Amino acid sequence: MPVLRIPTPLRAYTNGQSDVTVSGSNISEALADLTTQYPTIKPHLFNDGGELRPFVNLFVGEHNIKDLQGVDTPIKDGEKLMLIPSIAGG
Amino acid sequence: MLPELSRDEILRYSRHLLIPEVGLDGQRKLKNSSALIVGTGGLGSPVSLYLAAAGVGRIGLVDYDVVDSSNLQRQIIHGTSTIGKLKVESAKAKLLDLNPDIQVDIYNEPYTSENALRIAKDYDIILDGTDNFPTRYLTNDVAVFLGKPNVYASIFRFDGQVSVFYAKEGPCYRCLFPEPPPPGLVPSCAEGGVLGVLPGTIGTLQATEALKVLLGIGDPLIGKLLLYNALDMTFDFVKLKKNPNCRVCGPNADIKELIDYEEFCGVPSHDHEDDSAVSSVDITAVELSERVKTNHLMLLDVREPHELKISSMPNAVNIPLGQLAGRLSELDSADDMVVLCKSGSRSMRALELLTSAGFKKVKNLKGGINAWAREVDTELPIY
Numbered sequence: 001m002p003v004l005r006i007p008t009p010l011r012a013y014t015n016g017q018s019d020v021t022v023s024g025s026n027i028s029e030a031l032a033d034l035t036t037q038y039p040t041i042k043p044h045l046f047n048d049g050g051e052l053r054p055f056v057n058l059f060v061g062e063h064n065i066k067d068l069q070g071v072d073t074p075i076k077d078g079e080k081l082m083l084i085p086s087i088a089g090g
Numbered sequence: 091m092l093p094e095l096s097r098d099e100i101l102r103y104s105r106h107l108l109i110p111e112v113g114l115d116g117q118r119k120l121k122n123s124s125a126l127i128v129g130t131g132g133l134g135s136p137v138s139l140y141l142a143a144a145g146v147g148r149i150g151l152v153d154y155d156v157v158d159s160s161n162l163q164r165q166i167i168h169g170t171s172t173i174g175k176l177k178v179e180s181a182k183a184k185l186l187d188l189n190p191d192i193q194v195d196i197y198n199e200p201y202t203s204e205n206a207l208r209i210a211k212d213y214d215i216i217l218d219g220t221d222n223f224p225t226r227y228l229t230n231d232v233a234v235f236l237g238k239p240n241v242y243a244s245i246f247r248f249d250g251q252v253s254v255f256y257a258k259e260g261p262c263y264r265c266l267f268p269e270p271p272p273p274g275l276v277p278s279c280a281e282g283g284v285l286g287v288l289p290g291t292i293g294t295l296q297a298t299e300a301l302k303v304l305l306g307i308g309d310p311l312i313g314k315l316l317l318y319n320a321l322d323m324t325f326d327f328v329k330l331k332k333n334p335n336c337r338v339c340g341p342n343a344d345i346k347e348l349i350d351y352e353e354f355c356g357v358p359s360h361d362h363e364d365d366s367a368v369s370s371v372d373i374t375a376v377e378l379s380e381r382v383k384t385n386h387l388m389l390l391d392v393r394e395p396h397e398l399k400i401s402s403m404p405n406a407v408n409i410p411l412g413q414l415a416g417r418l419s420e421l422d423s424a425d426d427m428v429v430l431c432k433s434g435s436r437s438m439r440a441l442e443l444l445t446s447a448g449f450k451k452v453k454n455l456k457g458g459i460n461a462w463a464r465e466v467d468t469e470l471p472i473y
Contacts, residue, residue, distance in 0.1 A: 008247050009276045012412035040416055044275060054269045062328045084317065086271045087246035089279035090133045090221040
């Protein structure tokens with residue numbers, strides 16, 4: 001199953017887990033599985049209308065899903081997914 | 091015409107001159123170049139030290155802060171002897187000690203929409219070492235409008251990011267992050283902490299990219315983002331593309347001049363403790379010390395459990411902010427409640443959450459437990 005890397009700022013909502021195994025054949029299904037496993041992360045990823053928030057950057061391998069097919073981007077077994085956070089420390 | 095190197099400079103830079111990719115001409119190029127470093131903190135420390143050592147002819151430093159003891163765990167350009175001094179002056183002295191042949195120009199002022207274009211226009215590159223979202227968007231937009239490369243790095247706890255945002259040749263910061271996260275989602279280093287060596291690792295990568303760009307050598311991180319995690323010791327790279335809908339560098343850009351970045355991000359453009367005026371939902375530490383003598387108050391501490399070992403208030407109930415939404419049933423909305431954290435930011439978000447859940451008798455401890463330690467219980471440590 002695909003593995004989703006959780007950035008440090010969002011690990012508070014995944015019981016500290018840095019990598020979460022998710023099921024699904026596309027991004028939409030994988031994120032639905034993530035929010036079923038960890039419901040409190042949902043408002044940080046989706047707006048009230050159920051769309052991914054604009055500041056959320058999700059990469060499949062080294063490609064941003066915004067440059068692919070968005071949440072319809074298909075994913076393969078074992079594929080590495082990464083949520084890339086906005087961080088501002090300096 | 092590139093400037094010549096003196097006999098002393100040739101000796102100083104001999105290890106550069108031996109590398110064919112740099113050589114005498116490259117070193118003269120560096121002497122002729124200029125770099126503006128926004129922020130003289132964790133990232134600005136190694137970045138400015140290495141650019142000065144490398145012989146970048148003119149370095150600009152922007153910062154309006156003074157050196158504080160809590161900076162020294164990571165801001166290695168400053169020292170115990172410069173606590174209380176202006177950061178730009180502390181840094182300038184160190185840089186000129188390291189390399190008296192360069193010019194260091196200091197700007198002891200906040201980097202704002204009013205002064206940023208004026209400050210940045212005469213530099214070849216801009217390095218983003220700021221500590222907050224408004225200044226990061228400002229730094230990006232200035233670089234786009236002036237057509238300069240923005241060598242970007244940012245850090246949080248064990249995570250670091252590095253890229254070169256250069257709208258002439260690739261994406262800008264806004265292409266990747268069109269909007270900032272909502273206020274409060276991403277803690278600052280002052281709130282969430284940072285491993286002291288992290289800005290060293292990330293800042294030296296940032297300085298490396300800056301030198302490559304100035305020398306015109308190698309393959310800079312244009313269109314690529316480096317992601318580092320110190321705990322896992324992983325370096326990941328992802329590809330970044332220009333966003334055709336980018337509001338500053340896209341073909342239909344609608345942002346043509348600098349905006350109000352604090353309004354855009356919904357947070358102040360600094361990483362300091364809350365210095366805003368006392369609001370109607372606040373209670374000061376001194377007021378709280380009076381109230382607890384006469385009233386029954388429930389104290390709700392929303393910090394992380396490991397922070398309670400540093401300082402704590404007797405009888406406070408601990409529910410970390412991240413867990414609060416799921417644990418509201420443990421609280422009674424009929425209670426008079428005071429919410430606290432380290433310095434008042436997380437507790438304010440907890441208060442907003444509680445208020446929206448119907449809690450009406452909630453106050454925020456202004457300035458957090460650090461204010462309590464300063465004003466009431468002076469035995470308590472401040473962190």
